[in-house]
Amino acid sequence: MNQPKIRNMEAFAAACGISRPTISKYFHDATSVRKSTRERIEAAIEEYDYRPNIFAIDQNRRKTKNIGIVVPYLADPVFGEIARNLERRCLEAGFRATLLSAHGEQELEIEAFDRLKALRPAGVLLAPLGRQSNLDALSQFCDEVPTVLFDRNIPGVGQAFVGSDNESFLSQSTEYLARTGEAPCFFEMKHPLNPNSIARRRSYQASMKALGLEPMTVQIDGEGWNLEEIGYEGAMQVLQNGSLPTNTVLCSNDRLAIGFLAACHQKGLRVGRHSGCAMRVAGHDDHPFSRFTCPPLTTVGHDYDVVSNYGVECLFNLIEKGGRFESRTETKFSARLVLRDSA
Amino acid sequence: MNQPKIRNMEAFAAACGISRPTISKYFHDATSVRKSTRERIEAAIEEYDYRPNIFAIDQNRRKTKNIGIVVPYLADPVFGEIARNLERRCLEAGFRATLLSAHGEQELEIEAFDRLKALRPAGVLLAPLGRQSNLDALSQFCDEVPTVLFDRNIPGVGQAFVGSDNESFLSQSTEYLARTGEAPCFFEMKHPLNPNSIARRRSYQASMKALGLEPMTVQIDGEGWNLEEIGYEGAMQVLQNGSLPTNTVLCSNDRLAIGFLAACHQKGLRVGRHSGCAMRVAGHDDHPFSRFTCPPLTTVGHDYDVVSNYGVECLFNLIEKGGRFESRTETKFSARLVLRDSA
């Protein structure tokens, strides 16, 4: 342990009394060297606490053991949770994960692309910004690096897409709400950043029409990623001026719904599906905290575990096939209604 | 734009008609080359869309422009938000930030250390796991890389510490609650992972004694990072068996408090500081969502912006001084009571 510090593989090889290429082979695949050699190397690792420089390794390897993960906004708990799941899966599969966030900015997403190109990853799991993405940079990146898109689809970009079936989400929630009370209006941002939002609005409208009902959308102002605040402010406005067409509100996502709940509380409106409640509020995504809102939020989502697992598997397939699929596939996981007290 | 792809600086230099060392100089400092040269290079960058490989750059530079940020658990919104702020500051200062999460696991924290060593960062902002950290690996890392600890202090480790003054936090909240109603009990995990928790408990006890009151702590079971759930389950238990010694609960942190609020709602207990409320609940940290709980959470915190700004400044100082301070400083930001409706 207290040996002089080893600076590189050459010095480590000398300290082992084994040649550098053999050491290199060992680190690439420990079973590729003779057992006695392996034991000598492992003893020396213990003694000198040496580990190869990860970035130097990747610079020259044909196939790296790196996977890039890019999310649009890491401070959003939904992406925090998804990213954590994805990273864990990658590690379990013997890959190293590099997590990058665009922080909601086009420039930073492009930066992330550059970084990943330099890292030469075996593959990338990418949730693009969407409307804010630079499409040229995005599609060029996907041409150079084997990429699976997730969460947010951009048609034709990437080798595959894995995400949510917005239609299933919306038909489940719309139908449930319409069946158990007043038909819901759809509460969303006027200019949503998330491509799913638009699909969700359309699906809501289609679901309502299929039920023989007239769609009612409530579109609120606001820009950026402070969705709870945007939801809160928007809700305060519509509650104040009484422009809500129904007592049942279906929010485009859970973060808006959390803001809506806060506004209802502020206004003294009791939310819930039980008697004595003035309103029903539901969301989408099954946000990590939606279990702990007051009342707990009725929402629609899918198991993070299952979806991240599938996304990672899809990427591993892609990597095995050399980075190209014959045709682009879109896998959309359908919804599971999560019935809680809010609606 | 549609030129043949440039693979490296050599090829780019050839395409420019300028020597590689000059190109290298340009990327290191654009003003270090003649104006006419700069323009030629910039025109070529436009044309070929070339950018140097970030990792190859750092491998050999004396001083890199890299800053490492390590957090214990990125899916925790508090750390998500802090990390976002820190990254932004680093970028503004012309550095590149590399964000790593230990995901609550000792092994992954050690992995993060290895990665950062390989990256040869100019400096590192590190929020250690705390109880779960491997102290040997941690202090060895801090010896090798200029490091500023933040959020969680480990005495003697790192060149400086920047974080919260837990005593100020607790004295403010305890005093306020005692003054405006029943004295608070302190609600916390029996075996908290966060070093701040222990300091907070002590400060609570000291504050109560200073007020001539007997401290009352409620310690709940639970392991891991699902703090809302742990808080919820713990609250359900104490509410069920009536073991709460007072109607005012001061939670060790906001995430536990969010769980507590959910339990109160479940039990039909109205929370707030107004008449007609059965309980008061307060937290600590000013969690990004504490504004949107029902009722909005009274808590104690400091401006994320101010603290991250100071932490980054501190690290820049350290970098300028060559990576060593003469003596280790501990900067603790004092609290600001955030009065909302819950207490």
Add this chain to the structure above:
DNA sequence: GAAAAAACTTTACGCGTGACAAGATTTATT
């Protein structure tokens, strides 16, 4: 217009590793 200064080019080496080929040594097979 000559001298001085600045900017550039050429050449060469370094960083820490992967990869490959040729030969030497060890182990397994018969």
Add this chain to the structure above:
DNA sequence: AATAAATCTTGTCACGCGTAAAGTTTTTTC
């Protein structure tokens, strides 16, 4: 024990860039 097979060593090049020294060209200065 002889042979084949597996494993290892030695040597060399590659990756994409930083850096330094020495020589050349361009620009500035007076």
